[in-house]
Amino acid sequence: MSTAAAPQTAVSTWNIDPVHSVAEFKVKHMMISNVKGQFTAVSGLLTLDEADPTRSRIEASIDAASINTREAQRDAHLKSADFFDVEKYPTLSFRSTRVSRNADGELAAAGELTIHGVTREAVFAVEGPTAPGKDPWGNTRIGLSATTKINRKDFGLTWNAALETGGILVGEEVTITLDVEFVKN
Numbered sequence: 029m030s031t032a033a034a035p036q037t038a039v040s041t042w043n044i045d046p047v048h049s050v051a052e053f054k055v056k057h058m059m060i061s062n063v064k065g066q067f068t069a070v071s072g073l074l075t076l077d078e079a080d081p082t083r084s085r086i087e088a089s090i091d092a093a094s095i096n097t098r099e100a101q102r103d104a105h106l107k108s109a110d111f112f113d114v115e116k117y118p119t120l121s122f123r124s125t126r127v128s129r130n131a132d133g134e135l136a137a138a139g140e141l142t143i144h145g146v147t148r149e150a151v152f153a154v155e156g157p158t159a160p161g162k163d164p165w166g167n168t169r170i171g172l173s174a175t176t177k178i179n180r181k182d183f184g185l186t187w188n189a190a191l192e193t194g195g196i197l198v199g200e201e202v203t204i205t206l207d208v209e210f211v212k213n
Contacts, residue, residue, distance in 0.1 A: 038078040042170065042210035044071055044088065049208040051090050051120075055180070056199030065106070067120070069094035074210050076157070076170075081135060082127045088206070090120040110187040117145045125149075137174060143183040152176045152206070160212070168212040175205045 049070045057063040072088030092114040095106050107114045124139035134153060141150035156172030163169055180186075180202050188198050 040076050040078060041213040042074040042076060043213060044073070045169070045209045045211050046070055049206070052205045052207070053202050054205075055202045063097065065095055065097035065103075067091065067094045068096060070206075070208065072122075072208075081157070082129060084124075084127050086122070086124045086127075086137060086139070088122045088208075092118055092120055111185055112144060117143075122150070122152075127154075141176075141178070141183075143178075144185055146183045148178070148182055150176050150178060152204075157210075169209055170212075171207070171209045173205065173207050175203065177201055177203050 046069060051067040051070050052064060053066070054062040054064045067090045069091035070088060071090075072086065075085045077083035092112045093107060095103055095112065095114075097103055097106065106112055109116070112120075119142075121142045122139055124137045126138050128136050128138070130136055134155070136151050137154055138149060138151045140147050152174035153176070154172055154174045157170040158172065160168050160170050179200050180198075181200055
């Protein structure tokens with residue numbers, strides 16, 4: 029009688045390193061050029077199935093008040109009830125519901141994106157994770173980048189102003205890019 033050993037799956041947990049992670053966005057300004065900004069307070073957890081990354085899970089949270097567009101008046105307006113309403117909705121979040129591979133083998137993380145108290149499905153194209161590496165203090169780290177596009181109006185961010193020359197002040201399509209470094213638990 030032989031007993032076959034069940035295959036062992038290496039599942040590990042990783043915390044987002046907020047000092048080495050950023051959530052950026054870009055949106056069209058006056059239908060002319062893109063304005064970029066970032067949220068600097070990012071936290072979360074990755075549960076990584078090292079044998080099959082499609083069985084991994086990610087949860088991330090962003091402090092809405094950490095927005096920075098390098099212009100204090102614009103940041104104050106974005107924090108106001110016209111946009112993120114950080115007093116009422118202090119966090120933006122993402123919780124994956126599935127991870128898959130596309131035809132090119134690249135990962136895609138689909139899940140629930142919550143902005144301004146509204147939750148919609150979003151799919152992030154994922155680059156990575158990178159190969160693990162040791163930092164000078166003996167911690168194991170990995171990194172990844174993820175990108176998606178959303179329509180801000182789908183999340184209740186509807187403020188805008190008409191331009192005298194036609195068009196609008198703030199575009200509707202927003203590109204979100206996450207550059208995240210994780211530390212193994």
